[in-house]
Amino acid sequence: MSYDFSQISPLLLVEDDIVDLSMVRRLLPPSVEVVAAHSVAQARTLLAQRAFRCALTDLALPDGDGRQVVAVCGAAVPPVPAVVLTAMSSWLMADVLLSEGAQDFLLKEDLDRGRLMRALVHAVLRAGAEERRRRVAEHRARARALERMGELATGVCDALLDRLQGIEINSTFLSHTHESADLAQEVGAAAQEASELCRQLMTYTRPQLFERALDAGRLVDGTTRRWADRLPPGVAMDHWIGVHLPRLHADEEALAVVLDHLVENAVAAARPGGVRVHLRAEAVEIRETLLSPFGQSLPAGVYVGLDVVDDGEGIAAEDLPRICDPFFSRRPPALGLGLAMVLGIVRAHHGGLLVWSSPGNTQVRVLLPVDSAHVSGT
Numbered sequence: 001m002s003y004d005f006s007q008i009s010p011l012l013l014v015e016d017d018i019v020d021l022s023m024v025r026r027l028l029p030p031s032v033e034v035v036a037a038h039s040v041a042q043a044r045t046l047l048a049q050r051a052f053r054c055a056l057t058d059l060a061l062p063d064g065d066g067r068q069v070v071a072v073c074g075a076a077v078p079p080v081p082a083v084v085l086t087a088m089s090s091w092l093m094a095d096v097l098l099s100e101g102a103q104d105f106l107l108k109e110d111l112d113r114g115r116l117m118r119a120l121v122h123a124v125l126r127a128g129a130e131e132r133r134r135r136v137a138e139h140r141a142r143a144r145a146l147e148r149m150g151e152l153a154t155g156v157c158d159a160l161l162d163r164l165q166g167i168e169i170n171s172t173f174l175s176h177t178h179e180s181a182d183l184a185q186e187v188g189a190a191a192q193e194a195s196e197l198c199r200q201l202m203t204y205t206r207p208q209l210f211e212r213a214l215d216a217g218r219l220v221d222g223t224t225r226r227w228a229d230r231l232p233p234g235v236a237m238d239h240w241i242g243v244h245l246p247r248l249h250a251d252e253e254a255l256a257v258v259l260d261h262l263v264e265n266a267v268a269a270a271r272p273g274g275v276r277v278h279l280r281a282e283a284v285e286i287r288e289t290l291l292s293p294f295g296q297s298l299p300a301g302v303y304v305g306l307d308v309v310d311d312g313e314g315i316a317a318e319d320l321p322r323i324c325d326p327f328f329s330r331r332p333p334a335l336g337l338g339l340a341m342v343l344g345i346v347r348a349h350h351g352g353l354l355v356w357s358s359p360g361n362t363q364v365r366v367l368l369p370v371d372s373a374h375v376s377g378t
Helices: 018-027 040-049 066-075 091-099 113-174 178-205 216-227 252-268 338-348
Strands: 011-014 034-037 054-058 082-086 104-107 212-214 235-241 248-250 275-286 301-310 352-358 361-369
Touching (some): 011 040, 011 066, 054 066, 054 113, 066 091, 091 104, 212 216
Antiparallel strands (some): 212 248, 301 361
16 A cells, blocks of 8 residues: 655654664655654654654653653644554553554554554544544534524514514604603614614524625625725725626625625724725635534535735734624624624525634635526526
């Protein structure tokens, strides 16, 4: 069987015996980059300094044992799959090592190139499969949490809207009397604001769509024109529309709200000196299932990608997973419902939301599925 040696390079080799170290180096192909450590402490330092594809460690080390190396590898970001090499033939020890996170256990007396390469490549493949399973489990848990949050919000909003409508109606009657006119106006205004808050939250949980054939390029062009006279000083905006852009079956008004909120956030991210906002629309092909960090699972297929990109201050890494949560905001007095509404509308279109951000660059991508009948743009 042939192996892709690039999968295991660079390799961290933790071995204090120079003879065994040389033996392992001879068995490994020259194309594999090997970085040697002679102790647990040195391995810990190297793992903190750079990323490794996998690790091979002796069990007996001068300042500890291979179990500690396995633990350090498991705590690395990203985790490094580890294989333990030892002269001790003990299946009990093998069970302990595997239960503590080692991917495999090899005996020095039985070692040859075939066994070594199989163990290392399979360790990387198994670790990759485990990481994918973990991501899918996290994605499903996130989706369930958002669904439960939506159900709770819907129930609360339904109950509040019934009562707020009664307040609005009664405040209208009160406003016709001189004594209570001012008070009635304040009550009515507060009720209207609360009603609008409920409607925004329900857009996140249960948006109502009116879908029809839609040219995404026209949507982006319309957004650019709407914002032409609204941009504050120092803010510039441009747009780009890809060729052969498939048509969508979507709610144009709802997606206009999505783009408006994303542009508004991009403008708000301006640093001293302003910000440049780019709008893009292009066809995107997804070749395998894509998991959005906000709970959507997108099957392979053709999508239209609507991008809003800015060169503003960026989003803190710790905030990224929460930016679509209702009432999460780092910009008071904003209530934090804008991106929640965006997510609700995108989710109702069976689409997905992706966000990348660093200081000086933030990209929000809305992916909307294209019906097969519209892939050619007809």
